[in-house]
Amino acid sequence: MALLPILTAPDPRLKKKSKPVETVDDSIRQLMADMLSTMYAAPGIGLAAPQVGVLKRVIVIDAAREGDPSRPLKLANPEIVWASDDDNAYEEGCLSVPEHYAEVVRPRAVKVRYLDETGAERLIEAEGLLATCLQHEIDHLDGILFLDHLSALKRTMILRKLLKEKKAAERGEGTDTEKSADSTQHTL
Numbered sequence: 001m002a003l004l005p006i007l008t009a010p011d012p013r014l015k016k017k018s019k020p021v022e023t024v025d026d027s028i029r030q031l032m033a034d035m036l037s038t039m040y041a042a043p044g045i046g047l048a049a050p051q052v053g054v055l056k057r058v059i060v061i062d063a064a065r066e067g068d069p070s071r072p073l074k075l076a077n078p079e080i081v082w083a084s085d086d087d088n089a090y091e092e093g094c095l096s097v098p099e100h101y102a103e104v105v106r107p108r109a110v111k112v113r114y115l116d117e118t119g120a121e122r123l124i125e126a127e128g129l130l131a132t133c134l135q136h137e138i139d140h141l142d143g144i145l146f147l148d149h150l151s152a153l154k155r156t157m158i159l160r161k162l163l164k165e166k167k168a169a170e171r172g173e174g175t176d177t178e179k180s181a182d183s184t185q186h187t188l
Ligand SMILES: [Zn+2]
Pocket: 093, 094, 095, 096, 136, 140, 188
């Protein structure tokens, strides 16, 4: 198990489209395992391969409620094959957009086809937080961040702050924006 460094916005690699996995082999299984450890350590409830600089269509998720048994999901080539007409709004955050949260509206339920870690094709039906998480992570595979669902003004504001924080960190300065997420915010 290795913890992988997580890229933060703005970074050109987060805007790229990831390539499909050809075969779910040992290297993909290792990537999935490392991504899960990285996600739990962060902590977050979802992580996509491009966030650790690997442009492959792989995501991991654990949207179990706090206190419930963990429910890790490892997906290769996930694809939304159905989405509900009605929507849900969640306060979303992202490990690649640290310390910033915003409400994003997405379909309430989705069906996603994917390959599991043995390479078998599976279909998952999800609603609520898990559905939001799946959509957020699949967006990453297409170079889309939750910021791209916000107004241009809000997106620019957050990106500008992130860039400032990044530069401050490079200079070895701390920032005073550290705060813990409240229970309605989800880091995906
Ligand atoms: Zn994210």
